[in-house]
Amino acid sequence: MQALVIVAHGSHLNPDSSAPTYDHADTIRDVGAFDEVKTGFWKEEPSLREVLRTVESDEVFVVPMFISEGYFTEQVIPRELRLDGWDVSQWESDGLSASHATLTASDTNQRVHYCGPVGTHESMTDVLVRRAESVTGDPNVGKGFGLAVVGHGTERNENSAKAIEYHAERIREMDRFDEVQALYMDEEPEVDDVTDCFESDDVVVVPLFIADGFHTQEDIPEDVGLTDDYREGYPVPAEVDGHRIWYAGAVGTEALMADVVLERAAEAGADVDDAVEIVRKRTRGTPAAGD
Amino acid sequence: MRAGQLDALVEAVEDGNGGDGDDDERGAGGVDFDGLRANRDGDGFRFRTPHTERTGLSEAEFREVAESNPWFVSNWYYWTREVGLGERGEQEAATRHHDGASARHTFLRWAENADDYGVPERYEALAEGVSREWGQLCVTATVADHGERRYHLRHVADADADLSSLDVYTDPLEARSIVTYDERGRYRPLKTAPTLRDGWAFTDLDGRSLVDTVDVVYPATIPNWYREREGRLDVSHWDETAERQTGIYDVVDELDEEAVEWIAESCCVDSQCLKRRMWDKDEESELDADRGDGVFPCREPCSLVVAAARKWTTLEREESRTYEFELTPSEKEQVEDIIDAVAEGRTDEIREADVYEGANRYRARFLRAKRFDDEGNLSGTPTDGE
Numbered sequence: 090m091q092a093l094v095i096v097a098h099g100s101h102l103n104p105d106s107s108a109p110t111y112d113h114a115d116t117i118r119d120v121g122a123f124d125e126v127k128t129g130f131w132k133e134e135p136s137l138r139e140v141l142r143t144v145e146s147d148e149v150f151v152v153p154m155f156i157s158e159g160y161f162t163e164q165v166i167p168r169e170l171r172l173d174g175w176d177v178s179q180w181e182s183d184g185l186s187a188s189h190a191t192l193t194a195s196d197t198n199q200r201v202h203y204c205g206p207v208g209t210h211e212s213m214t215d216v217l218v219r220r221a222e223s224v225t226g227d228p229n230v231g232k233g234f235g236l237a238v239v240g241h242g243t244e245r246n247e248n249s250a251k252a253i254e255y256h257a258e259r260i261r262e263m264d265r266f267d268e269v270q271a272l273y274m275d276e277e278p279e280v281d282d283v284t285d286c287f288e289s290d291d292v293v294v295v296p297l298f299i300a301d302g303f304h305t306q307e308d309i310p311e312d313v314g315l316t317d318d319y320r321e322g323y324p325v326p327a328e329v330d331g332h333r334i335w336y337a338g339a340v341g342t343e344a345l346m347a348d349v350v351l352e353r354a355a356e357a358g359a360d361v362d363d364a365v366e367i368v369r370k371r372t373r374g375t376p377a378a379g380d
Numbered sequence: 381m382r383a384g385q386l387d388a389l390v391e392a393v394e395d396g397n398g399g400d401g402d403d404d405e406r407g408a409g410g411v412d413f414d415g416l417r418a419n420r421d422g423d424g425f426r427f428r429t430p431h432t433e434r435t436g437l438s439e440a441e442f443r444e445v446a447e448s449n450p451w452f453v454s455n456w457y458y459w460t461r462e463v464g465l466g467e468r469g470e471q472e473a474a475t476r477h478h479d480g481a482s483a484r485h486t487f488l489r490w491a492e493n494a495d496d497y498g499v500p501e502r503y504e505a506l507a508e509g510v511s512r513e514w515g516q517l518c519v520t521a522t523v524a525d526h527g528e529r530r531y532h533l534r535h536v537a538d539a540d541a542d543l544s545s546l547d548v549y550t551d552p553l554e555a556r557s558i559v560t561y562d563e564r565g566r567y568r569p570l571k572t573a574p575t576l577r578d579g580w581a582f583t584d585l586d587g588r589s590l591v592d593t594v595d596v597v598y599p600a601t602i603p604n605w606y607r608e609r610e611g612r613l614d615v616s617h618w619d620e621t622a623e624r625q626t627g628i629y630d631v632v633d634e635l636d637e638e639a640v641e642w643i644a645e646s647c648c649v650d651s652q653c654l655k656r657r658m659w660d661k662d663e664e665s666e667l668d669a670d671r672g673d674g675v676f677p678c679r680e681p682c683s684l685v686v687a688a689a690r691k692w693t694t695l696e697r698e699e700s701r702t703y704e705f706e707l708t709p710s711e712k713e714q715v716e717d718i719i720d721a722v723a724e725g726r727t728d729e730i731r732e733a734d735v736y737e738g739a740n741r742y743r744a745r746f747l748r749a750k751r752f753d754d755e756g757n758l759s760g761t762p763t764d765g766e
Contacts, residue, residue: 104560135599139603139604140600
């Protein structure tokens with residue numbers, strides 16, 4: 090028996106934080122590639138300390154719903170899951186390339202294939218593009234458009250910006266959008282200056298965040314100038330300094346994200362047959378929530 | 381009882397294996413489960429229940445006797461073949477740490493009081509429905525034709541409600557929509573808070589779906605309860621949990637024993653959480669606070685408690701100082717009433733016009749109008765005075 094466990098941050102204050110994790114787990118559960126699909130959270134229940142106890146399978150694939158490698162993926166999750174003998178060097182990662190490591194959870198004796206976070210997976214680039222398609226309602230969006238990938242950014246963890254820049258560069262290489270730019274909330278170039286960073290009239294702004302919450306629903310819309318007060322809402326697209334800003338909200342809510350989770354597990358050795366194909370077809374066919 | 385169940389029993393006796401179909405070496409042990417014993421030796425088949433004993437049976441005679449004891453056969457079939465594990469469950473529990481399936485098995489047996497009653501008594505009770513409480517959940521087990529159990533789940537407050545008055549669900553994951561918000565629409569960050577809303581029912585669940593649904597409502601409570609029953613509940617006490625914290629929670633190990641006591645007293649009692657607190661300051665220092673009466677144990681301070689403790693750690697760093705306030709005796713009592721009402725979540729219960737209640741809103745507004753200055757300082761005394 091094999092199980093998939095998606096682990097995420099969750100929140101004591103906002104139920105939207107865990108919503109995308111549940112959604113993607115449901116999508117994967119529906120294709121039946123795993124005997125069990127479970128979710129565990131840092132701030133919700135079941136906690137990371139106890140999620141493996143809710144799993145009956147001996148073989149467990151753990152995929153972190155996090156954007157970048159860092160404190161949570163390297164310290165908190167392995168510690169709380171009690172992954173025996175974990176050392177971050179097992180990932181042999183440059184901060185972007187963590188794939189998986191196989192360990193035993195001392196609490197349950199299960200074999201755990203601990204995967205890198207979804208945010209640094211190469212197929213996350215497709216999700217960002219897909220997000221631009223779904224927010225504009227145009228499957229061919231690109232020509233005449235700029236794309237801004239927005240990250241939190243932090244002085245404390247260089248990997249945080251790496252993931253943003255990595256995907257921005259990959260989208261640039263696709264030669265699909267007229268301009269692609271990585272922007273940050275806490276670093277230069279800042280998301281406040283989005284209109285200065287683009288010449289295109291139309292700019293799609295996609296935050297590389299897992300869930301919609303304080304930052305993506307309140308901070309960024311106000312910083313970008315979509316609205317003075319997030320509570321009043323804003324149109325999509327919104328006119329800002331002569332540009333049309335297509336604000337997409339957190340990329341993690343995009344249905345295609347389920348595909349990234351599944352690919353992470355498949356690369357770690359999960360036997361998922363053609364589930365990746367099915368999930369991709371389903372999640373591409375379905376408009377994202379809120380569209 | 382179905383013909384297939386009888387065939388399975390004969391096969392299990394022939395294999396000398398009553399449990400799980402695995403070829404472990406049970407030899408002539410045959411079937412031994414819930415009062416049913418069946419095996420085969422040189423004299424033929426033997427069939428035994430607390431009320432029947434037949435030996436030296438041919439296969440045809442064995443089948444006939446088994447058929448006249450259908451409850452024992454279907455009961456054996458349900459527990460060993462449908463729920464799985466059967467007798468091997470207990471062996472597994474003793475030898476292995478990883479025991480999700482055993483926990484499920486044990487929980488389902490708890491649901492029908494299998495430890496306390498024999499098969500006939502249980503079948504009679506299951507025909508009416510056996511109900512047990514799990515936190516604010518009422519779990520009802522019933523038996524269908526051929527011994528399959530079906531389970532129903534609802535809020536204890538709805539135990540006797542007419543099903544037509546409830547929202548009926550069948551998919552365990554639909555329970556997420558029930559547990560996310562309380563009756564007033566507020567987000568419930570703690571799943572075991574006693575604020576589960578009522579008005580719903582899950583009907584006609586099989587064993588696995590029942591466990592899945594309970595796991596959505598009260599995550600991980602079944603495996604921890606099971607470990608406790610097995611005498612293997614691993615408790616992480618406060619000190620150990622606090623020391624494990626890193627990042628912004630690194631500071632919580634600064635709290636002294638008295639503050640840990642206040643945490644348990646304020647957060648971990650039945651009025652706030654239905655888990656029964658098993659953790660203390662450390663293994664030697666028991667906390668005085670009530671542990672609660674919950675059926676399922678709490679094996680370590682949860683993330684909510686750790687997050688709150690972080691705030692209290694910074695607050696506890698402050699030295700107390702002396703302020704001078706002007707209050708009448710009634711006003712002092714009123715301040716105490718207000719704190720008590722907020723702490724107990726009673727503010728909504730205080731009637732609009734009940735100015736005899738210290739925590740009444742008009743009384744509080746009067747106190748504020750009288751005793752606060754324009755900056756909101758009580759008695760005009762600044763917080764950071766000289």
